[in-house]
Amino acid sequence: MKTVALLLAAGAGRRMGRLKQLLPMRGTPMLQHALDRLLASRVDSVVLVLGCEAERVLAQLRLPEGDRVRLARNPDWQTGMASSLACGLEAAPEAEAVLVALGDLPGVPPQVVDRLIEEAGKTGCTVVAPVFEGRRGHPVLFRRARFDQLRALEGDSGAAGILQADPRQVLLVPVDSPGILRDVDRPGDLMRLSGREGLPRVVLRGGGDLASGVAHRLFVSGFPVVILELPQPRMIRRTVCFAEAVYQGQVQVEGVPARLVEEPQACPGEIAVLVDPEALFLERLEPGVLVDARMLKLNRDTRRQQAPVVVGLGPGFVAGADVDFVVETQRGHDLGRVLATGAALPDTGIPGVLGGEGARRVVRSPVAGLFRVEREIGSLVTRGERLGRVGSSPVDSPLDGLLRGLLHDGLEVRSGEKIADVDPRGEKVDFRTLSDKSRAVAGGVLEAIMRGYFGSRTVLDGSMVSGSEVL
Numbered sequence: 001m002k003t004v005a006l007l008l009a010a011g012a013g014r015r016m017g018r019l020k021q022l023l024p025m026r027g028t029p030m031l032q033h034a035l036d037r038l039l040a041s042r043v044d045s046v047v048l049v050l051g052c053e054a055e056r057v058l059a060q061l062r063l064p065e066g067d068r069v070r071l072a073r074n075p076d077w078q079t080g081m082a083s084s085l086a087c088g089l090e091a092a093p094e095a096e097a098v099l100v101a102l103g104d105l106p107g108v109p110p111q112v113v114d115r116l117i118e119e120a121g122k123t124g125c126t127v128v129a130p131v132f133e134g135r136r137g138h139p140v141l142f143r144r145a146r147f148d149q150l151r152a153l154e155g156d157s158g159a160a161g162i163l164q165a166d167p168r169q170v171l172l173v174p175v176d177s178p179g180i181l182r183d184v185d186r187p188g189d190l191m192r193l194s195g196r197e198g199l200p201r202v203v204l205r206g207g208g209d210l211a212s213g214v215a216h217r218l219f220v221s222g223f224p225v226v227i228l229e230l231p232q233p234r235m236i237r238r239t240v241c242f243a244e245a246v247y248q249g250q251v252q253v254e255g256v257p258a259r260l261v262e263e264p265q266a267c268p269g270e271i272a273v274l275v276d277p278e279a280l281f282l283e284r285l286e287p288g289v290l291v292d293a294r295m296l297k298l299n300r301d302t303r304r305q306q307a308p309v310v311v312g313l314g315p316g317f318v319a320g321a322d323v324d325f326v327v328e329t330q331r332g333h334d335l336g337r338v339l340a341t342g343a344a345l346p347d348t349g350i351p352g353v354l355g356g357e358g359a360r361r362v363v364r365s366p367v368a369g370l371f372r373v374e375r376e377i378g379s380l381v382t383r384g385e386r387l388g389r390v391g392s393s394p395v396d397s398p399l400d401g402l403l404r405g406l407l408h409d410g411l412e413v414r415s416g417e418k419i420a421d422v423d424p425r426g427e428k429v430d431f432r433t434l435s436d437k438s439r440a441v442a443g444g445v446l447e448a449i450m451r452g453y454f455g456s457r458t459v460l461d462g463s464m465v466s467g468s469e470v471l
Contacts, residue, residue: 211227331437
């Protein structure tokens, strides 16, 4: 019996808010896993049915040489799953039976497929479906006698009606794989399918002020956290930055410890900090969530394909395009707001006002050269008091206040680079605790993770998209 698998993967991932086909699963697109498992089975060939952004999906896949995999493009994919079934059947005229498989069930072992084909050969039943612990799942095998009924389906109505219409012609085959039931509707489903239960690992690119607020909030909420940093991080508020672990080996911020590690590894009870400016360890870390917290004001190399949920902080990212969510970082009414579409407010280049001072409280290097510090963070300083030098040029305090931030001693700086921060509120400032801004942004990131990883997405009209399409 010539059996052709119809792998349906034409949808837009409406509930997910992105193309599910390309969600990373152990460093490989989810659809690749589904395809490879079918190819490892006894099916004679596979018809891969694509629709939404077909070329983009195809570019991410590895297809075997030869004609065992055929591509069928469904121009009517927006009308629902039935059109993909019809498209797949048209591309398999030689099939005596088709195995209808779904691209968002990547955990079906090839042994299950083989069992369905074997059982179909022993009986005259025209439909064969797997069952795990009393629940029917996918894929489902249909003999040619059922093809016209499959073609007659419309919209998103699955083939459940066909199975119920004549149960005497349906053979239910018990299998020992829960993968037949585990469709992926949200990133959390995918990570659990990969054998990673519990809260997902969060990788942050950057360990500065805002990033540390995010890392702290997530860590105390139970998430395992890894920070990727530069060999010489250039943060100002060093007393509240986990990136300081790069210089000191280990630090604590508000009771949360962080440790510098050399290899991607678990750091129980601590935040792991890795020197990895190019994110070369990212694939080995297999994050459930990636947060670009470098505050570069532009997106250099962050992509949605790098993790099931990708979040960008501040301007430079577009939610729904290069990241899943953007969190607003500009002070004001929308600080910490989570955007599922669009971009954050553009960078003004003007520091937020503290104690009545904005741009004047930020100290910038007068020239390029080697920075040497002469005061310590937490010192009360007066206007004109020496803070340090760049080369032979003095760096003085622009106002009275508390020295809240200061770049590391011995770094080469650029002319105009931010090197210190004087807070005019003076002794009222607690320079050892996270800022209100970083806490607000951290709350936004936590919301983004809960919405993207565990929950449904809110679309622009305010309605919720949820539920599950079934065959």
